[in-house]
Amino acid sequence: xxxxxxxxxxxxxxxxxxxxxxxxxxxxxxxxxxxxxxxxxxxxxxxxxxxxxxxxxxxxxxxxxxxxxxxxxxxxxxxxxxxxxxxxxxxxxxxxxxxxxxxxxxxxxxxxxxxxxxxxxxxxxxxxxxxxxxxxxxxxxxxxxxxxxxxxxxxxxxxxxxxxxxxxxxxxxxxxxxxxxxxxxxxxxxxxxxxxxxxxxxxxxxxxxxxxxxxxxxxxxxxxxxxxxxxxxxxxxxxxxxxxxxxxxxxxxxxxxxxxxxxxxxxxxxxxxxxxxxxxxxxxxxxxxxxxxxxxxxxxxxxxxxxxxxxxxxxxxxxxxxxxxxxxxxxxxxxxxxxxxxxxxxxxxxxxxxxxxxxxxxxxxxxxxxxxxxxxxxxxxxxxxxxxxxxxxxxxxxxxxxxxxxxxxxxxxxxxxxxxxxxxxxxxxxxxxxxxxxxxxxxxxxxxxxxxxxxxxxxxxxxxxxxxxxx
Amino acid sequence: xxxxxxxxxxxxxxxxxxxxxxxxxxxxxxxxxxxxxxxxxxxxxxxxxxxxxxxxxxxxxxxxxxxxxxxxxxxxxxxxxxxxxxxxxxxxxxxxxxxxxxxxxxxxxxxxxxxxxxxxxxxxxxxxxxxxxxxxxxxxxxxxxxxxxxxxxxxxxxxxxxxxxxxxxxxxxxxxxxxxxxxxxxxxxxxxxxxxxxxxxxxxxxxxxxxxxxxxxxxxxxxxxxxxxxxxxxxxxxxxxxxxxxxxxxxxxxxxxxxxxxxxxxxxxxxxxxxxxxxxxxxxxxxxxxxxxxxxxxxxxxxxxxxxxxxxxxxxxxxxxxxxxxxxxxxxxxxxxxxxxxxxxxxxxxxxxxxxxxxxxxxxxxxxxxxxxxxxxxxxxxxxxxxxxxxxxxxxxxxxxxxxxxxxxxxxxxxxxxxxxxxxxxxxxxxxxxxxxxxxxxxxxxxxxxxxxxxxxxxxxxxxxxxxxxx
Numbered sequence: 001x002x003x004x005x006x007x008x009x010x011x012x013x014x015x016x017x018x019x020x021x022x023x024x025x026x027x028x029x030x031x032x033x034x035x036x037x038x039x040x041x042x043x044x045x046x047x048x049x050x051x052x053x054x055x056x057x058x059x060x061x062x063x064x065x066x067x068x069x070x071x072x073x074x075x076x077x078x079x080x081x082x083x084x085x086x087x088x089x090x091x092x093x094x095x096x097x098x099x100x101x102x103x104x105x106x107x108x109x110x111x112x113x114x115x116x117x118x119x120x121x122x123x124x125x126x127x128x129x130x131x132x133x134x135x136x137x138x139x140x141x142x143x144x145x146x147x148x149x150x151x152x153x154x155x156x157x158x159x160x161x162x163x164x165x166x167x168x169x170x171x172x173x174x175x176x177x178x179x180x181x182x183x184x185x186x187x188x189x190x191x192x193x194x195x196x197x198x199x200x201x202x203x204x205x206x207x208x209x210x211x212x213x214x215x216x217x218x219x220x221x222x223x224x225x226x227x228x229x230x231x232x233x234x235x236x237x238x239x240x241x242x243x244x245x246x247x248x249x250x251x252x253x254x255x256x257x258x259x260x261x262x263x264x265x266x267x268x269x270x271x272x273x274x275x276x277x278x279x280x281x282x283x284x285x286x287x288x289x290x291x292x293x294x295x296x297x298x299x300x301x302x303x304x305x306x307x308x309x310x311x312x313x314x315x316x317x318x319x320x321x322x323x324x325x326x327x328x329x330x331x332x333x334x335x336x337x338x339x340x341x342x343x344x345x346x347x348x349x350x351x352x353x354x355x356x357x358x359x360x361x362x363x364x365x366x367x368x369x370x371x372x373x374x375x376x377x378x379x380x381x382x383x384x385x386x387x388x389x390x391x392x393x394x395x396x397x398x399x400x401x402x403x404x405x406x407x408x409x410x411x412x413x414x415x416x417x418x419x420x421x422x423x424x425x426x427x428x429x430x431x432x433x434x435x436x437x438x439x440x441x442x443x444x445x446x447x448x449x450x451x452x453x454x455x456x457x458x459x460x461x462x463x464x465x466x467x468x469x470x471x
Numbered sequence: 472x473x474x475x476x477x478x479x480x481x482x483x484x485x486x487x488x489x490x491x492x493x494x495x496x497x498x499x500x501x502x503x504x505x506x507x508x509x510x511x512x513x514x515x516x517x518x519x520x521x522x523x524x525x526x527x528x529x530x531x532x533x534x535x536x537x538x539x540x541x542x543x544x545x546x547x548x549x550x551x552x553x554x555x556x557x558x559x560x561x562x563x564x565x566x567x568x569x570x571x572x573x574x575x576x577x578x579x580x581x582x583x584x585x586x587x588x589x590x591x592x593x594x595x596x597x598x599x600x601x602x603x604x605x606x607x608x609x610x611x612x613x614x615x616x617x618x619x620x621x622x623x624x625x626x627x628x629x630x631x632x633x634x635x636x637x638x639x640x641x642x643x644x645x646x647x648x649x650x651x652x653x654x655x656x657x658x659x660x661x662x663x664x665x666x667x668x669x670x671x672x673x674x675x676x677x678x679x680x681x682x683x684x685x686x687x688x689x690x691x692x693x694x695x696x697x698x699x700x701x702x703x704x705x706x707x708x709x710x711x712x713x714x715x716x717x718x719x720x721x722x723x724x725x726x727x728x729x730x731x732x733x734x735x736x737x738x739x740x741x742x743x744x745x746x747x748x749x750x751x752x753x754x755x756x757x758x759x760x761x762x763x764x765x766x767x768x769x770x771x772x773x774x775x776x777x778x779x780x781x782x783x784x785x786x787x788x789x790x791x792x793x794x795x796x797x798x799x800x801x802x803x804x805x806x807x808x809x810x811x812x813x814x815x816x817x818x819x820x821x822x823x824x825x826x827x828x829x830x831x832x833x834x835x836x837x838x839x840x841x842x843x844x845x846x847x848x849x850x851x852x853x854x855x856x857x858x859x860x861x862x863x864x865x866x867x868x869x870x871x872x873x874x875x876x877x878x879x880x881x882x883x884x885x886x887x888x889x890x891x892x893x894x895x896x897x898x899x900x901x902x903x904x905x906x907x908x909x910x911x912x913x914x915x916x917x918x919x920x921x922x923x924x925x926x927x928x929x930x931x932x933x934x935x936x937x938x939x940x941x942x
Contacts, residue, residue, distance in 0.1 A: 057776045064769045067762075074555055074766050082553030082800075121834040291538075295545050298535045305528045312525040316788055316794040319787035326787070 010052040017041030048383035055382035059330035080333030091297035092139040093321035108310040109449035113255035124234030135187030144185035145427025159254035164435030173436035175243035190414035192224040198383040207339040209403040277465040348394035360401035375417035404470035479524040489514030505812035519854035530801035551804030563610040564767035564792035571875040584726035595705030606658030616655035616898025630725035636908030644907035646714035652902035661697035662887035668853035678810040679864040819865035831872035846888035875941035
């Protein structure tokens with residue numbers, strides 16, 4: 001099939017899915033235009049997997065189709081573009097650009113390697129530490145993992161004479177790749193600003209349950225299981241994919257050299273570091289000063305602008321941030337409309353009979369595990385979240401499940417579930433692409449890692465949330 | 472004064488203006504936080520002239536300051552980013568990028584030159600025609616004048632052996648420069664999408680008078696005076712700055728050569744032309760299909776995307792469009808808040824005594840003339856509009872002036888007034904920068920052109936609006 005044919009086929013499938021849903025008889029209890037909205041929404045999610053166009057233009061197409069067909073109003077179509085969570089993520093993307101541009105991210109990673117990197121295990125901890133530090137402010141897990149840490153991982157492995165060949169890959173590269181990619185997912189799960197689509201979970205939580213699962217709550221719930229998960233990861237990978245090398249002073253020296261090539265902290269790196277600290281402090285002390293997460297993030301951007309660490313051109317030409325504004329804002333507008341038009345309520349009501357008599361917590365745990373492993377069918381975290389999270393919340397609501405635990409489990413699993421495959425999300429694709437881990441091994445270790453996550457978050461996690469009074 | 476000192480001085484002046492207003496006693500009849508909002512708004516406008524930073528970051532700084540000081544809420548701060556007029560202008564910027572990228576704009580201009588360019592007068596008409604055609608879809612008058620037509624004007628002059636030297640400039644270059652730059656301003660005045668800040672006038676109109684002065688109304692009111700103004704401009708400039716040359720077949724041949732170098736219409740140029748026609752038809756037939764101007768513009772963008780005339784990268788990396796989203800959205804949010812908090816009403820009420828007993832129409836005409844010539848004090852159309860238009864509307868309201876005529880005059884004068892100086896707006900600066908017209912002559916002809924505009928728009932314009940029943 002030629003690439004043009006394939007493209008046509010992708011369009012046909014996307015439009016076909018939408019058209020079938022649009023024209024089937026509308027179920028009782030749903031308003032016709034609400035059903036049409038659902039049809040367009042489902043076709044949009046399908047398009048993320050079928051990819052006739054990139055996400056941004058597909059979301060725009062769906063929005064404009066909804067407006068032109070008068071399914072929802074133009075004002076409502078644009079409402080997501082003025083949403084505070086969307087602008088939080090835009091700000092975080094802009095800050096992430098500065099983290100990369102100033103070399104701040106690279107410096108943090110290299111410093112950790114220099115400090116802890118005299119053994120393979122130490123290098124693993126350095127990668128986990130870097131992910132934990134950068135997680136809160138780099139909302140593109142691809143930029144963080146693929147853009148900052150994967151290149152460093154690769155150069156560390158190379159400096160240890162570990163190459164993506166059957167003879168050399170097990171020396172250190174295989175181990176480091178696995179630690180790096182799985183640490184990325186844990187850091188993505190721990191912070192609302194750790195992955196671009198995380199706010200969709202918060203938004204759905206406020207739609208369905210009417211609770212605010214904001215930056216602080218998100219981080220608080222992840223604190224214990226997240227730290228433990230990261231702290232044990234390098235040890236777990238020692239068992240799952242033991243490196244042949246344990247003395248890695250060569251890599252440590254390599255990092256030291258790279259660090260001295262970078263010279264002393266530049267003015268811009270210092271300011272970036274200061275902004276970084278400021279963000280963490282203000283984000284985690286919201287009750288004291290009352291400023292929302294988005295406002296704080298924009299104050300950070302403005303400090304970078306006024307101090308001329310960033311030029312306005314760096315901001316306005318940051319295509320990734322504006323791309324995110326378009327697709328995230330558009331998806332939020334559709335998700336909000338689905339809620340406003342009663343589709344989510346209708347779904348929850350229809351599920352009520354199915355889950356009657358089962359305890360709420362049981363339902364949530366079962367849902368969470370299904371949610372986790374359904375990721376095998378997705379090649380993008382955003383699509384997975386958009387497709388399922390509101391519906392799963394609906395079922396939990398119908399079962400009378402404790403809201404905070406439900407939201408927490410699905411929030412954290414939204415990123416952790418990417419451990420399962422080698423095609424789940426950008427950084428995983430990039431780490432896998434380094435070539436140190438063959439595909440069979442990636443899947444095998446991915447499955448074992450999924451059990452590791454389930455044990456920690458369903459065990460320790462539930463206990464921690466009990467302490468917090470979430471159930 | 473060093474450039475760093477100058478920068479500090481600019482910051483000090485901007486902040487000083489805001490701080491003085493913030494801390495002076497609040498006038499009776501204004502809520503304190505509404506007055507604080509006004510202080511920040513005035514400082515923002517002042518910053519456009521003082522330029523401590525670019526417009527975009529200054530607007531963001533003001534917005535975040537308003538939110539952090541709890542003058543207005545964060546939700547309200549972001550509300551402009553979901554505004555349909557703002558997204559109309561963003562879409563138009565994206566389309567303008569395609570007009571330039573595909574060579575469609577250049578082709579239109581060169582075709583007109585080839586057709587009408589055998590005399591200097593004919594070349595003048597070709598420039599006017601190109602402005603009239605491109606005006607509706609290229610909302611950056613700088614992109615249209617500076618990016619597409621000024622380079623063509625320059626190469627036409629050069630091919631006529633007219634250079635920016637005292638001996639050679641009067642051959643043709645001086646005449647063509649003047650026609651080109653003043654035609655740009657007339658086209659900017661004629662269409663709501665002819666200049667980026669035009670929607671601010673519509674927005675103020677709906678705030679103060681509660682009337683919708685949308686794309687269709689805007690174009691309808693400008694139809695007769697705009698066409699006449701453009702049609703007589705090349706003749707008027709013949710009197711004001713007669714070119715030595717009248718036979719310009721050399722330039723015509725030059726354009727013909729450039730056109731044949733471009734070859735036949737490419738697929739992308741044809742599609743761009745089709746989208747262009749579609750936009751004009753749909754924009755001017757809104758009553759028939761009911762789709763708003765913004766929705767229509769986005770349908771245009773989507774056609775360009777789906778047909779792969781544009782890639783998504785062309786869209787998301789179009790920094791100009793996102794810059795405009797930020798500053799226009801932010802200004803609109805502040806302007807809306809000023810209205811919602813009663814500042815505009817308060818101003819109108821306080822003016823009531825001053826204008827009592829004078830006929831509404833007289834007040835409007837006097838206001839319009841003051842508005843026009845106050846442009847001498849501004850170096851940017853956007854700043855001029857933002858600073859004055861709502862307040863002037865307020866006075867007109869207090870005087871009981873006919874709303875549509877008031878809005879029309881200030882709307883059209885908002886762009887026409889840029890004829891006065893050589894520093895008023897991007898394309899004027901660029902045309903002036905070609906060097907064919909010395910500064911003294913530019914001002915002298917600028918003033919005479921202002922009389923030309925006043926005669927046409929206060930004479931023919933008022934007559935036409937009488938026919939339309941606007942007063």
